[in-house]
Amino acid sequence: MARLTINGEIRDIEVAPETPLLWALREQAGLTGTKFGCGIAQCGACTVLIDGVATRSCALPASAVGPDQQIVTIEGLSSDATHPVQQAWLALDVPQCGYCQAGMIMAAAALLNSTPTPTDDDISAEITNICRCGTYNRVRAAIKLAAETMSASRKG
Amino acid sequence: MIPKLMQSMALPARVEASRRQFLLGALAAGTGIAVGYRLLSASPALAGEAQAGNDSHAFSPYLTIGGDGKVTILSSQFEMGQGSYNGIATLVAEELDADWSTIDVKGAAGNIPAYGNIAFGGTMQGTGGSTSMSTSWERYRKAGAAARAMLIAAAAAEWKVDAAEITVENGVLSHPSGKSGGFGAYAAKATTMPVPADVKLKEPSAWKFIGNAELKRFDSARKANGTEQYTIDVKLPGMLTAVMIHPPLFGAKAKSFDASAARAIKGVVDVVETPRGIAVVGEHMWAAIKGREAVTVEWDESGAEKRGTAELMSTYRDLAGKTPAAFARKDGDAEAAFAAAAKVIEATFEFPYLAHAALEPLNAVARRNEDGTIEIWGGHQLPDVYQKLASEIAGVPVENVRLNVMKTGGSFGRRAVFDGDVVVEAVHVAKALGFRAPVKVQWTREEDTRAGRYRPAYVHRLKAGIDADGKLVAWSDHIVGQSIVAKTAWDGMVQNGVDPTSVEGANNLPYAIQNQTVGLTTTDVRVPVLWWRSVGSTHTAFAAEAFLDEVAQAAGRDPLEFRLSMLEPQSRHATVLKLAAEKAEWQKPLPEGRFRGVAVAESFGSVVAQIAEVSTDGNGIKVERVVAAVDCGLAINPDQVRAQVEGGIGFGLSAILGEEITLTDGKVDQGNFDMYTPLRIDAMPKVEVHIVASSNPPSGIGEPGVPPIGPAVANAAFKALGKRIRVMPFAKSLNA
Numbered sequence A: 001m002a003r004l005t006i007n008g009e010i011r012d013i014e015v016a017p018e019t020p021l022l023w024a025l026r027e028q029a030g031l032t033g034t035k036f037g038c039g040i041a042q043c044g045a046c047t048v049l050i051d052g053v054a055t056r057s058c059a060l061p062a063s064a065v066g067p068d069q070q071i072v073t074i075e076g077l078s079s080d081a082t083h084p085v086q087q088a089w090l091a092l093d094v095p096q097c098g099y100c101q102a103g104m105i106m107a108a109a110a111l112l113n114s115t116p117t118p119t120d121d122d123i124s125a126e127i128t129n130i131c132r133c134g135t136y137n138r139v140r141a142a143i144k145l146a147a148e149t150m151s152a153s154r155k156g
Numbered sequence B: 001m002i003p004k005l006m007q008s009m010a011l012p013a014r015v016e017a018s019r020r021q022f023l024l025g026a027l028a029a030g031t032g033i034a035v036g037y038r039l040l041s042a043s044p045a046l047a048g049e050a051q052a053g054n055d056s057h058a059f060s061p062y063l064t065i066g067g068d069g070k071v072t073i074l075s076s077q078f079e080m081g082q083g084s085y086n087g088i089a090t091l092v093a094e095e096l097d098a099d100w101s102t103i104d105v106k107g108a109a110g111n112i113p114a115y116g117n118i119a120f121g122g123t124m125q126g127t128g129g130s131t132s133m134s135t136s137w138e139r140y141r142k143a144g145a146a147a148r149a150m151l152i153a154a155a156a157a158e159w160k161v162d163a164a165e166i167t168v169e170n171g172v173l174s175h176p177s178g179k180s181g182g183f184g185a186y187a188a189k190a191t192t193m194p195v196p197a198d199v200k201l202k203e204p205s206a207w208k209f210i211g212n213a214e215l216k217r218f219d220s221a222r223k224a225n226g227t228e229q230y231t232i233d234v235k236l237p238g239m240l241t242a243v244m245i246h247p248p249l250f251g252a253k254a255k256s257f258d259a260s261a262a263r264a265i266k267g268v269v270d271v272v273e274t275p276r277g278i279a280v281v282g283e284h285m286w287a288a289i290k291g292r293e294a295v296t297v298e299w300d301e302s303g304a305e306k307r308g309t310a311e312l313m314s315t316y317r318d319l320a321g322k323t324p325a326a327f328a329r330k331d332g333d334a335e336a337a338f339a340a341a342a343k344v345i346e347a348t349f350e351f352p353y354l355a356h357a358a359l360e361p362l363n364a365v366a367r368r369n370e371d372g373t374i375e376i377w378g379g380h381q382l383p384d385v386y387q388k389l390a391s392e393i394a395g396v397p398v399e400n401v402r403l404n405v406m407k408t409g410g411s412f413g414r415r416a417v418f419d420g421d422v423v424v425e426a427v428h429v430a431k432a433l434g435f436r437a438p439v440k441v442q443w444t445r446e447e448d449t450r451a452g453r454y455r456p457a458y459v460h461r462l463k464a465g466i467d468a469d470g471k472l473v474a475w476s477d478h479i480v481g482q483s484i485v486a487k488t489a490w491d492g493m494v495q496n497g498v499d500p501t502s503v504e505g506a507n508n509l510p511y512a513i514q515n516q517t518v519g520l521t522t523t524d525v526r527v528p529v530l531w532w533r534s535v536g537s538t539h540t541a542f543a544a545e546a547f548l549d550e551v552a553q554a555a556g557r558d559p560l561e562f563r564l565s566m567l568e569p570q571s572r573h574a575t576v577l578k579l580a581a582e583k584a585e586w587q588k589p590l591p592e593g594r595f596r597g598v599a600v601a602e603s604f605g606s607v608v609a610q611i612a613e614v615s616t617d618g619n620g621i622k623v624e625r626v627v628a629a630v631d632c633g634l635a636i637n638p639d640q641v642r643a644q645v646e647g648g649i650g651f652g653l654s655a656i657l658g659e660e661i662t663l664t665d666g667k668v669d670q671g672n673f674d675m676y677t678p679l680r681i682d683a684m685p686k687v688e689v690h691i692v693a694s695s696n697p698p699s700g701i702g703e704p705g706v707p708p709i710g711p712a713v714a715n716a717a718f719k720a721l722g723k724r725i726r727v728m729p730f731a732k733s734l735n736a
Helices: A021-028 A084-091 A101-114 A120-126 A136-155 B002-009 B044-050 B084-096 B132-136 B139-159 B183-190 B220-224 B285-293 B309-320 B334-340 B383-394 B421-432 B445-450 B537-555 B559-565 B572-584 B638-658 B709-721
Strands: A002-006 A009-013 A047-050 A053-056 A070-072 B056-060 B063-066 B071-075 B103-107 B167-169 B172-174 B180-182 B240-245 B253-258 B268-274 B277-282 B296-300 B326-331 B343-351 B363-368 B374-378 B401-405 B439-442 B458-466 B472-482 B515-523 B594-603 B606-616 B621-631 B686-691
Touching: A002 A021, A021 B285, A047 A101, A053 A101, A084 A101, A084 A136, A084 B220, A101 A120, A101 A136, A101 B220, A120 A136, A136 B638, B056 B139, B056 B183, B063 B139, B063 B183, B071 B084, B084 B103, B084 B132, B084 B139, B103 B401, B132 B139, B139 B167, B139 B172, B139 B183, B172 B183, B180 B183, B240 B285, B240 B421, B253 B268, B253 B277, B268 B285, B268 B421, B277 B285, B277 B421, B309 B343, B309 B458, B309 B472, B309 B515, B334 B458, B334 B472, B334 B515, B343 B537, B363 B421, B374 B383, B374 B421, B383 B401, B383 B421, B421 B439, B458 B537, B472 B537, B537 B559, B537 B594, B537 B638, B537 B709, B559 B572, B559 B594, B572 B594, B572 B606, B572 B621, B572 B686, B594 B709, B606 B709, B621 B638, B621 B709, B638 B686, B638 B709
Parallel strands: A002 A070, B071 B103, B240 B439, B374 B401, B472 B515, B621 B686
Antiparallel strands: A002 A009, A047 A053, A047 A070, B056 B063, B063 B071, B167 B172, B172 B180, B240 B277, B253 B296, B268 B277, B326 B515, B343 B458, B363 B374, B363 B439, B458 B472, B594 B606, B606 B621
């Protein structure tokens, strides 16, 4: 049993304690937007936010996350896909197969939380998710676009 | 079984008379393939595909319109990220004059006359060879136009007006009298209207969607909010999850296994044997993974491949120096021309096995329904093959196997397999469990990397002769490696000892070289191989275009000018080369520390030139910028053409910079992304894509962006480092 706060809701999840958070989210909590790609925290398809920090959930035991820690998955990033990062993704038609994109978007959202105006070097250093379709240039452009809209809304 | 399978598949598919009744409508001119079949009664499967309940109206096997006006296109082509669904939606929406926001696309299968790939002769459905747009170009525009005509006829009957006076725009039918209504209001009646015998397609000047660079993919939102459904997301009542234990060596078989410890683990339901390995079945994925760690298997390795990469490549190098076993091209008299040449140069290129490494590891879900039908969810890139194989395993008629074609987290060719691998496994596991529950077989990343199906390893031995004027007068390319299609259902593709997928891109060089030979020696290795995005051209284009650069250097000529001198000025190859050169400012010197390389390649009917710009720190290179020029015929979705070339460049670059599957004593060394290392954002160059305006029918775009990047970068790397890159991945050449 693990008590987790997922997308603002406290949930008691029936899993063995060492179960990776990824599988608890996907199979027990029914939140399948977070994807499995490697199981060793290499590809980032499983990225969620934990207290605002991009975290690879596939190699993190569910029991290592406390009930007071805020887990946000792609389903909880915005209620209606209107987060500025998601909007930028649509404006630039970033996804191809789409499988890595939830993780990519969560990593981007975390980057913009900590670094509101990321440079190319910041993006290269912080966005280490694998996209096998090669959407990287649109990912980069969309992060910059989201940074602009978020900055404008802060000023506005 | 397999050749027999293909023989039977080459026959027209049985019409599922009990479930679907078709009436032949129109014939696509020139193709001999029937389109516009009239669907009189939609099957439950079709209704399920349309997901519109009882209010879904089938106009044809290609589209339904709901009472809410929602247009659901049933796609013969599978979506793995390449945008085939979006391209097909564009064709239908154009001729239907639909409201783009009401469009959805679902995968369809089980109707070869309707969905057979015209590029494959129409006798089987399949996605591959970058043919999705060419096979759909007439078929889906006609389907849209036919549905539009039927909607107009329905509205005309209801309004009692002349059909010719009705106009359609953005999903709304209108008449000058002021009468108007959406598609949904007339959909039911429209399906009772006669199917037009033929339809007139729009003139290009009237197109709103085709060629519109501003049109956004219909499926981006669901991919950005996590709601897109892939096979891994399928959840059925009572479904179990299985992971596989495949043989550690290719060709090994399980002799015995001990699952007692695994069965004691909470959540492990069963451990069963299949012809492809041991399956550990759990209530959920984690239980299955934990259970797998507790299973011990004894393998019979007597028939297994035990050679390692070093031994194989050494054998290949030796073979490359000998006379080819077969020839794919012989022009002029190469031997005499070499003998007469002022200068002869030779080089050997080596290419490793490559994994597809799609981000969604292979998976499939199988269930026996209460009515005895077998239902399979998966990335069905070759649905007819999987349907047939599943029917044989489950012992049910082919028409009782129902396929749900899921969207897939990449494929790059990996889900188009002759033996149905993971799909077959799902049926085997479900059967071994007595079909007592639906089963999802989910490979781990390690299984996905180690259980086979790679781009074959190849060695190319090239030789060129130059005359006293610096003109290329003789050329030979000897290719050594495994055949993808030999000993499979596609064996018939091998003609005179030549598997065309081994030599494509080598035996169709566009250059005027009077004397040339392309030889092939096919090796017999038990490592399972497969088409990998751009197939033969992954290695043939590299070898040819990188070697051509060496020849230009030996001749003392500019590599661009050298290529153009051997091409017709108006040819597609010359056009894309000149366009790329213009946009990359080939004639203009680069800043200190920057170097350029050029390459051009034709694949799947399209021609792509790329100019790569690299920087160096003296040891390695960084690819900074790539300028691509593309002739893919008419660009249905220009922004998606750009996306595919951008992605193709990333995919091709990834391989040459850092991908390699190696074997030690027959065992694959790599398992996960710590060892098999795809490109990440930090190594992705800036990419500019320029599309040649063309009114020719669309040709391929999913793959053609891949072949030129390797040689373009290798040629730039030579300028930067003074070293020729002849062994992949690059690090092997740079450290040599």
